[in-house]
Amino acid sequence: MAKESGNNLALGVIGGGVMAEAIVSCLIAQKVYAADSILVSEPQEKRREFWQQQYGVGVTDENLAVMNAETVLLAIKPQILESVVTALDLATHQELSPLIVSILAGVTLESLESAFAGCPVIRVMPNTPATVGAAMSAIALGTDVSSQQIQIATDIFAAVGEVVTVPESLIDGVTGLSGSGPAYVALMVEALADGGVAVGLPRAIAQKLAIQTLLGTAKLLQESGMHPAVLKDRVSSPGGTTIAGVAALEKGGFRAAVMEAVKASYQRSQELGK
Numbered sequence: 001m002a003k004e005s006g007n008n009l010a011l012g013v014i015g016g017g018v019m020a021e022a023i024v025s026c027l028i029a030q031k032v033y034a035a036d037s038i039l040v041s042e043p044q045e046k047r048r049e050f051w052q053q054q055y056g057v058g059v060t061d062e063n064l065a066v067m068n069a070e071t072v073l074l075a076i077k078p079q080i081l082e083s084v085v086t087a088l089d090l091a092t093h094q095e096l097s098p099l100i101v102s103i104l105a106g107v108t109l110e111s112l113e114s115a116f117a118g119c120p121v122i123r124v125m126p127n128t129p130a131t132v133g134a135a136m137s138a139i140a141l142g143t144d145v146s147s148q149q150i151q152i153a154t155d156i157f158a159a160v161g162e163v164v165t166v167p168e169s170l171i172d173g174v175t176g177l178s179g180s181g182p183a184y185v186a187l188m189v190e191a192l193a194d195g196g197v198a199v200g201l202p203r204a205i206a207q208k209l210a211i212q213t214l215l216g217t218a219k220l221l222q223e224s225g226m227h228p229a230v231l232k233d234r235v236s237s238p239g240g241t242t243i244a245g246v247a248a249l250e251k252g253g254f255r256a257a258v259m260e261a262v263k264a265s266y267q268r269s270q271e272l273g274k
């Protein structure tokens with residue numbers, strides 16, 4: 001059932017970019033929110049026209065208008081948060097206290113609660129597979145959030161994929177793994193396809209094989225609950241082809257490189273929060 005608030009503005013969005021579109025398109029498709037109960041604030045006129053034509057939502061270039069919604073999805077880049085909050089001048093609009101749901105990398109609940117004083121805040125780290133309803137999102141709760149507001153945030157992110165609730169201390173780690181992870185996985189797909197091309201496969205076939213191998217392996221691990229090491233052992237015949245490939249990956253420092261990638265993203269998320 002689509003949500004509607006008293007003033008008919010159920011969901012406001014500040015920043016109508018990639019992630020906002022991925023999330024809002026799913027919310028409308030799954031009828032979690034009616035398009036006419038959503039208002040998206042976005043500075044670019046062309047982009048506003050796109051939102052209106054593609055999804056039938058309300059659009060504005062006034063972030064303050066969005067603050068009238070029951071829930072506000074904050075989806076701008078972390079680097080411009082301060083200027084956006086300064087322009088909102090919330091001290092002179094204390095009657096506005098929507099639930100703020102922030103997906104900003106690095107920005108802490110403490111900073112958000114100070115920037116949006118008087119508003120309940122939830123911090124979330126989703127990922128880009130939200131675009132196809134297959135996101136992994138982790139939610140961390142602010143200090144003054146009701147059970148109804150927790151449900152609102154959970155409903156939003158359940159509509160775009162899987163959701164876990166974690167203590168805020170884990171959100172930078174989540175960012176390093178699943179938030180940034182789609183880029184690492186895309187590199188893996190590209191590298192697998194390049195390897196296929198190097199040994200003579202046509203590019204289109206190589207890419208299809210690479211994607212389906214990732215999808216199939218992920219599905220097998222998910223549905224069987226098998227440990228990844230057990231799956232690796234099952235594919236590797238003694239003296240066979242796979243162990244030759246695994247040895248090449250180990251020589252190239254593959255596992256260490258992936259672990260370092262998660263750590264580097266985690267550290268960058270911590271830096272963004274300072």
Ligand SMILES: NC(=O)C1=CN([C@@H]2O[C@H](COP(=O)(O)OP(=O)(O)OC[C@H]3O[C@@H](n4cnc5c(N)ncnc54)[C@H](OP(=O)(O)O)[C@@H]3O)[C@@H](O)[C@H]2O)C=CC1
Pocket residue numbers: 014015016017018019020041042043044047063075076077078080084103104105125126127128179
């Ligand atoms: N991309 C990802 O995989 C993930 C991103 N995130 C987080 O999501 C947030 C958004 O990322 P993403 O969607 O990739 O970025 P985008 O750049 O695609 O989206 C940000 C949007 O905000 C708009 N914007 C710029 N200035 C303002 C303003 N003053 N008021 C309102 N809107 C403004 C931008 O418009 P314009 O283009 O005209 O500047 C753009 O449409 C970030 O904080 C990021 O950390 C979280 C998880 C995953």
Ligand SMILES: O=C(O)[C@@H]1CCC=N1
Pocket residue numbers: 105175179180
């Ligand atoms: O790169 C970034 O900063 C954002 C946050 C997680 C994924 N993309």
